[in-house]
Amino acid sequence: MSELASGSSAPMTAVLHVDGLDVGTADLRLVSDVSFTIAAGERVGLIGESGSGKSLTALAMMGLLPDGVHAGGSVRLAGVGHDLVGAPEPRMAAVRGAAMTMVFQEPMSALNPSMRVGDQVAEVMLLHGTQRDRSNARAAVVKLLDSVHLPEPERLARAYPHQLSGGQRQRVMIAIALANGPSVLLADEPTTALDVTVQAQVLDLILTGVAERGAALLFITHDLAVVATVCERVMVMYGGRIVESGPVEEVFTNPRHPYTQGLLAASDMTGTDGRLRTIPGSVPAAGRFPDGCVFRNRCPNAADDCAVLPPWTEQDGGGYACHHPVGSPESAGEALVQERHVPVLQVQERGVPELPAPEPLIQVRDLRRTYHRPRTSLRHAAPPVQALRGVSFDIAEGQRFGLVGESGSGKSTLIRLLAGLDSPTSGTITFDGRDVGGQPERRLRFLRDQLQVVFQDPMGSLDPRMRVRDIVAEPLAGRAVDATARVRELLEAVGLPPDAGDRYPHQFSGGQRQRISIARALAPRPSVLVADEPVSALDVSVRAQILNLLADLVERFRLTLVFVSHDLSVVRHVCDTIAVLHRGELVELGPSAQVADAPEHPYTRRLVAAVPTIRGALAGRTASDLARGTPEESK
Structure with a gap:
């Protein structure tokens, strides 16, 4: 695939090259011919529904695929003298946690519940030689935990993961990921389970961390507003393939693939006549996508030749589009609306005369x-x-x-x-x-x-x-x-x-x-x-x-x-x-x-201000604005 197709904005300074990446089992192809580049300091989003292949792509890049799942193609990282695909585990272990790191969706699954938080952060630095001994590592840990805005970092370094909140655990994961100054950071749904205000703070921390280190960021999520806030470029994935890519503003204001148009329509919470727009049908089981265009079984504009034509056509200026574009984003949104009611449902007639308000139910x-929390001392009552x-x-x-x-x-x-x-x-x-x-x-x-x-x-x-x-x-x-x-x-x-x-x-x-x-x-x-x-x-x-x-x-x-x-x-x-x-x-x-x-109330205003929106992001509203609670109207 050409540099044009990859949507790379700076191929000469690219730190990550992915070329023809395939992931599958002996019987199923799960990811097909994924190619892109990311430049040093660039922030790229990877979006799509569950089952589209986003996480598998990241795991293949990290050499963390489960047993029975294999990768093909090529993944090259600047400063690493070998291809990451097919590299033996000792070589990949030297890359993971140093040159390329990952922040996972659920920190409790990634953190060791039997180790203190500070020891887990120190372990990463000691393994890769960033710190020579435990004394220096302990000092570096406190400084690193402070940099991700954890309160009382010396005390929290001695805590176990279960003693921290979800947001605090995710901050620890960010500290671990940034500990060795990686050149590439992969963030796989790092804020999905977090409250909007905590999400804003975590997004701001990730962006600050990669900016200070000049690292490239691949941000994986299904939240389009978060991608618009965090990233400069976006890739849309469906059926294990990248179906559209380009600058965030271009893709989100003028989407060319009907799947992208459907995602944008479904993200609009204003709805039509009180109802939200949806994409017809559901994502097929992994590896069971149709031949030809992988989206044709859900596309409102599919034609017979979609079964035999390639999944996409390359467009001038980068990115992809289907062979039979739906048209404008507005008409696409209307075309992708499902039936207004699921079968057998009948909406009750309105216009009933008003009656005196009954007693509340x-x-x-x-x-x-x-x-009462468990007692921590025999001398003091349970708090x-x-x-x-x-x-x-x-x-x-x-x-x-x-x-x-x-x-x-x-x-x-x-x-x-x-x-x-x-x-x-x-x-x-x-x-x-x-x-x-x-x-x-x-x-x-x-x-x-x-x-x-x-x-x-x-x-x-x-x-x-x-x-x-x-x-x-x-x-x-x-x-x-x-x-x-x-x-x-x-x-x-x-x-x-x-x-x-x-x-x-x-x-x-x-x-x-x-x-x-x-x-x-x-x-x-x-x-x-x-x-x-x-x-x-x-x-x-x-x-x-x-x-x-x-x-x-x-x-x-x-x-x-x-x-x-x-x-x-x-x-x-x-x-x-x-x-x-x-x-x-x-x-x-x-x-x-x-x-x-x-x-x-000030708290409600802060909740409203912390919600990311595509419109606000395209108007220049940043993750820092969300974290500070800057109202969208002020941008």
Whole structure:
């Protein structure tokens, strides 16, 4: 592939050359003919849905592919005298952590839980000879932890990973990655699980770290707004191939491939007629993409010759486009909209005469919950943690109530109390006039029938040993209902095929597993559905599908929705009311548009200012602006 096709802006100073990279097993081709270059100091984004091959590309470059998966092609790194593809492990071990490093999505999986944080940072420097002895390494560790803005670095160096917050653990990973002054940093979804304010700080740290060292950055994510904020150039990946590449502003304002156009349409949270735009269908299983254009089975403009033509055509000025372009981004967005409602759903007619407001379905009054941490000394009492501090609000029947706040704000504690899974220290919770707080389980059967929860990670809440039909039917045990018919109705309602009931959770994608979780929650016909971060880990296109699905189901079954998230833009789209929690206190409550567009409390304003947007990034809003909480309007 030519330098033009790679989209390289500075081939003479390129520090990383990837040429014809293939990744696969004996039977499947997972990544095909990926070629690009990255210059020293350049910041490049790699975007695409789960299953597109982004992480496999990075793992192949690092020599970290799992057993049975092999790589072909070439990966060359400036200053390294051998090809990284096929290099023996001793040679790759000398490269990893020194010339090329990686920040992973989940730091708890990458950090050793049995080693102190400082020892793990020091180990990287000692292994590669950056520090000669442990005494010097310890001093360097404290300085490095301070550079990533960890408070009390000397104390935190002696802590274990589980004693740190998610954001602090990710800062440790950044410190490890930057410890030896790498020439290339790979960041694989490093902020996906973080709150928006912590995400902004981590993005700023990554950019500062690579800028100070003149390192190249390959930033892998499915969040287009983050790429627009962080990167100068972007590559779009689908089906194990790069289908479009070029400068961020060019690709995001004038996309030439229908897949890119679909991603941009799905990222627009303003929606059309209250609904989000989505890409039809779903990503095929890894290695099972069609011949010819890998996107043709989902493309609204596919033609017969797409099955035999090459996957793309090279365009003047770099980047790729399909053989049958959809047209303008606006028309592409409209063409890629799925049916407005999933099958069998009927939207309730509006225009019902106004009636006097009934009593709230859920009433929370002066709710407090105090926990006690484990004792650290026999001389001192266990320190208290005030998770909730006098929270009060009402939720009316049929309301869409959004709960927003960072980790540690008290959201999860509040949800547990509403669901009767914990008891308040003081205050009251009533559901339809009946007391919930502090009641024994035998008196909460009415609540178990009427309130169901959909959790963030469906794989953590679905039994991997049970078939889907049994998972959905489980809440119906002991009830006089036709479970088979109910399961069939629910699978259809959430947009899953009838044969889905015969399969196991691991045979579905993340979005499909979330649909299974929703079906199970609806099985006992609840009146309240609590959705706890249900889309935070999903791709933008899948997120749009799930949010549209929730809106349809709330309408069809006349549900009251409690939607929990740290993403204010998502809550604004889904809910009619937003409550903002901060350090256990309810700091703002009001109509969604008012809270999101004209927030009154400084904390809410900071949350709004920390959300990255494509429009703001293209207008010059930086990661530093997000971290400082600079409003988008000021840019």
